[in-house]
Amino acid sequence: MTTMCAATIDRYGSGEVIEINRIARPVCGPDQVVVAVRAASVNPYDWHKLTGTPLLMRMTGGVRKPNFRLLGIDVAGVVESVGDNVDDLVAGDEVLGCAEGAFADYVAAERATLVKKPPNVSFEEAAAVPVGALTALQGLRDHGRLRSEQHVLVNGASGGVGTYAVQLAGILGAKVTGVCSTKNVDLIRSLGAEHVVDYTTDDFTKNVNEYDLILDCIGNRKIAHYKRCLSDTGAYIVVGAPKGRVLGPVPHMLRSLIAFKFGSQRAAIFMAQQTPGDLEFFRELLSSGTMRSVIDRVYPFENIAEAFNHLETGHAKGKIIVSISSESLLGR
Ligand SMILES: NC(=O)c1ccc[n+]([C@@H]2O[C@H](COP(=O)([O-])OP(=O)(O)OC[C@H]3O[C@@H](n4cnc5c(N)ncnc54)[C@H](OP(=O)(O)O)[C@@H]3O)[C@@H](O)[C@H]2O)c1
Numbered sequence: 057m058t059t060m061c062a063a064t065i066d067r068y069g070s071g072e073v074i075e076i077n078r079i080a081r082p083v084c085g086p087d088q089v090v091v092a093v094r095a096a097s098v099n100p101y102d103w104h105k106l107t108g109t110p111l112l113m114r115m116t117g118g119v120r121k122p123n124f125r126l127l128g129i130d131v132a133g134v135v136e137s138v139g140d141n142v143d144d145l146v147a148g149d150e151v152l153g154c155a156e157g158a159f160a161d162y163v164a165a166e167r168a169t170l171v172k173k174p175p176n177v178s179f180e181e182a183a184a185v186p187v188g189a190l191t192a193l194q195g196l197r198d199h200g201r202l203r204s205e206q207h208v209l210v211n212g213a214s215g216g217v218g219t220y221a222v223q224l225a226g227i228l229g230a231k232v233t234g235v236c237s238t239k240n241v242d243l244i245r246s247l248g249a250e251h252v253v254d255y256t257t258d259d260f261t262k263n264v265n266e267y268d269l270i271l272d273c274i275g276n277r278k279i280a281h282y283k284r285c286l287s288d289t290g291a292y293i294v295v296g297a298p299k300g301r302v303l304g305p306v307p308h309m310l311r312s313l314i315a316f317k318f319g320s321q322r323a324a325i326f327m328a329q330q331t332p333g334d335l336e337f338f339r340e341l342l343s344s345g346t347m348r349s350v351i352d353r354v355y356p357f358e359n360i361a362e363a364f365n366h367l368e369t370g371h372a373k374g375k376i377i378v379s380i381s382s383e384s385l386l387g388r
Contacts, residue, residue, distance in 0.1 A: 062160035063360050065123045068108030071361030086139040088163050094179035096158035097130040097375045098367045099187045110304030128158030132173055132182035140163035142167045152182035154330045171335045174343040184349035189338050192221035199324040200269040200293045204229025212273030214240035217295055219350040219374045221248040221271050233323040235260055253313035261285045275308045279315045292323040350374025
């Protein structure tokens with residue numbers, strides 16, 4: 057059996073329960089591509105799988121221990137082999153996209169969830185993109201129905217989703233206000249926000265009737281306050297909300313849907329989809345330099361636990377990356 061190194065979990069917990077073990081290398085299905093991973097990014101999605109929270113998730117993910125031992129979804133790397141039905145990628149092509157189990161030397165991805173990596177972008181910058189940018193784009197464009205000239209507020213502008221949302225809202229022609237703390241004000245302005253609200257000194261919800269769309273990555277304000285600062289036909293799009301141990305973001309989401317049920321304003325909740333056309337759109341934006349990844353820190357594979365503990369603080373500046381080099385792990 058050919059083996060590889062992969063991050064595995066056999067119980068729920070914080071970063072310390074992650075082990076790097078030798079397991080079987082994935083084999084390529086007919087519509088799949090095996091990628092030699094160079095970098096993978098950490099998402100709250102992975103953190104939920106690691107901690108087994110909210111507990112509600114364990115109904116499908118495993119009650120006492122995780123059913124699926126691997127972590128990671130955002131990947132960038134080099135094509136190692138392709139399935140029989142894949143005729144537009146060859147070994148050696150550099151790619152980015154989504155694949156379950158990305159914190160490993162090799163991962164099998166569906167062809168449809170990969171695009172070619174632009175040569176002007178590093179593996180780390182490429183691995184940062186998929187979930188964060190898909191969530192931002194689909195929240196703004198599909199669920200927010202954003203139109204050009206509208207005024208968008210991104211709450212949590214400096215995080216993994218927010219740093220792409222600020223840029224994508226601008227690319228879609230909107231006027232953007234980003235909410236972040238003092239240390240990130242310059243960054244958010246550099247990403248194209250016309251206004252920046254420093255949440256440590258200012259309160260965006262005081263701006264009555266101001267925003268056509270709120271993309272909320274934090275969910276830390278009263279719903280009445282979101283309603284107050286939205287325009288009469290404004291949309292409140294819930295991306296993330298406080299991570300309650302039992303039900304997670306569900307109570308905030310339900311409260312939002314109920315509070316917005318009547319009247320001309322509306323609310324939406326959603327789960328980002330791995331849409332091939334959207335990944336292709338990001339490839340073009342990265343190629344032309346129109347969109348960039350903000351990277352907080354790159355951790356070597358050996359220090360993956362620290363990467364998860366960093367995400368857990370809730371104060372990442374952009375994306376946290378794990379760099380994976382098969383060569384450096386050979387001989388383990
Ligand atoms: N619906 C979906 O499909 C989907 C997909 C992806 C993510 N999500 C959810 O979306 C949320 C955000 O994800 P993410 O990857 O962006 O998380 P993240 O990178 O961990 O977000 C961290 C950022 O949040 C900022 N922040 C913390 N407290 C804040 C506050 N009170 N006001 C404004 N900003 C604040 C931090 O800035 P400071 O350091 O300056 O405080 C930091 O930059 C998570 O809850 C995640 O589970 C949902």
